[in-house]
Amino acid sequence: MATATATTTVTAPRTLGASVTLGTEKVRPTIASERLALYVCLPIGFVLYAIAALNYLGILSILVRPGEPVGANPAIDFAVMGTLVIIGPYGFLASAQYRRISRIESRLPDFLRDVAEAGRFGMTLPDAIIVASKGRYDLLTGEIKKMASQLEWGVPVSTALSLFKDRVQTPLVARTVSIIIKANEAGGNVADVLSMVARDTRDVQITTQERQITMLTYLTVIYISFYVFLVTIYIMAAVFLPQMITAGSSIANSGTSAGGASAISLNFSAIPELFLAFMVAVIVHAIGDGIMSGVIINGRISEGLQHATIMLASGWLFMRYFVPNLVVPGVTS
Numbered sequence: 001m002a003t004a005t006a007t008t009t010v011t012a013p014r015t016l017g018a019s020v021t022l023g024t025e026k027v028r029p030t031i032a033s034e035r036l037a038l039y040v041c042l043p044i045g046f047v048l049y050a051i052a053a054l055n056y057l058g059i060l061s062i063l064v065r066p067g068e069p070v071g072a073n074p075a076i077d078f079a080v081m082g083t084l085v086i087i088g089p090y091g092f093l094a095s096a097q098y099r100r101i102s103r104i105e106s107r108l109p110d111f112l113r114d115v116a117e118a119g120r121f122g123m124t125l126p127d128a129i130i131v132a133s134k135g136r137y138d139l140l141t142g143e144i145k146k147m148a149s150q151l152e153w154g155v156p157v158s159t160a161l162s163l164f165k166d167r168v169q170t171p172l173v174a175r176t177v178s179i180i181i182k183a184n185e186a187g188g189n190v191a192d193v194l195s196m197v198a199r200d201t202r203d204v205q206i207t208t209q210e211r212q213i214t215m216l217t218y219l220t221v222i223y224i225s226f227y228v229f230l231v232t233i234y235i236m237a238a239v240f241l242p243q244m245i246t247a248g249s250s251i252a253n254s255g256t257s258a259g260g261a262s263a264i265s266l267n268f269s270a271i272p273e274l275f276l277a278f279m280v281a282v283i284v285h286a287i288g289d290g291i292m293s294g295v296i297i298n299g300r301i302s303e304g305l306q307h308a309t310i311m312l313a314s315g316w317l318f319m320r321y322f323v324p325n326l327v328v329p330g331v332t333s
Contacts, residue, residue: 034093034302041085048082065320072276073320080283080316084309087287091305098303100139105172106205107137111144112176112198119191125184126151126160128191143167157184172201208298215296219307222289222296226311229285230318233278237323241271279319286311 054060056075063070064077114135118128133148135141143164150160158181165177176197183193287308294304 032097034090034097037089037093038086041089045082045086048078048085052076052078052082076276076279076283077316077320080312083283083287084313087305088309088313091302091307091309094300094302095306098298098300101170104139104168104170105201107140108172108176109198109202109205111135111137111140112194112201116191116194116198119189119194125180125190126157129157129160140168172204176201212297218296219293222293222307223311226285226289226315230282230315233282233319234323237275237278241274245271275323278323282315282319283312286315 051060051062052075055062055070055078056072058070061070061074062078063074065073068074111132114132115125115128118131119125123131129144130148130151133144137144146167147160147164150163151157161177161181165174179197180190180194183190290306290308290311291301291304293307294300294302297303
């Protein structure tokens with residue numbers, strides 16, 4: 001943890017030359033990586049949806065598993081791949097951005113506390129920021145050092161703080177910087193304001209972390225219930241339904257051999273539709289549970305898309321490559 005000391009030498013502000021434009025520096029707006037991924041992946045996803053529709057109508061015969069008839073299975077395969085292409089990159093990049101923001105904001109109270117400690121030794125706010133910038137604050141370190149360099153060049157502290165806020169671009173930093181600027185403009189003891197903001201920020205972060213730890217139990221339950229559902233489908237496909245077909249065929253054959261025409265007529269034509277219903281249920285289950293997981297953990301649907309991608313990909317692969325396809329006499333899927 002970085003601490004400010006009274007013996008640290010503060011560099012005197014340098015004179016701004018005519019060619020220096022730090023005071024009027026503007027942060028160029030950029031497209032967030034997750035939004036850029038969404039813009040790129042949306043057309044690809046819609047192309048896969050179109051292939052799925054054409055496969056279902058029999059116009060195309062592009063198969064994921066060779067040897068299957070054209071129809072529902074290839075259509076579902078391409079529809080799932082299109083959904084994964086759209087929500088997957090966006091979900092993972094949005095989650096990575098959220099983790100980056102969390103890392104930045106987790107060290108902000110340390111920086112505020114160090115600035116407040118330096119201010120209690122009689123330093124002005126710009127000098128206190130310059131002294132505190134010599135500490136280490138993880139992802140914030142580079143931006144804080146840049147702000148300190150601007151202050152050393154004589155940039156007004158309100159301008160340097162605003163530029164710092166525009167570069168970091170997190171909600172907590174934006175609120176904190178606005179409070180600091182207003183407190184500095186109002187005068188008085190800024191150190192007390194910084195200490196109060198640092199303490200309040202830390203309390204909010206602790207509350208958020210406790211809530212996330214509590215919600216991890218529910219996230220675990222959601223994942224377990226989803227994979228238990230997959231195992232249940234596998235047991236029905238591998239054990240229960242084949243035994244039903246075998247027993248039903250034996251009963252029908254015994255009725256025929258007992259005396260002419262069989263009085264028992266068994267229809268297995270609904271079994272392929274049953275597996276189609278299972279596949280649709282897995283898809284809906286995966287997307288719905290994934291989104292709910294993100295909302296439970298941190299209230300963000302974008303975070304839930306990451307969990308939805310994991311569940312959908314694993315569920316689809318399990319259904320298509322591990323759950324056996326039943327061969328029913330006289331019935332084609």
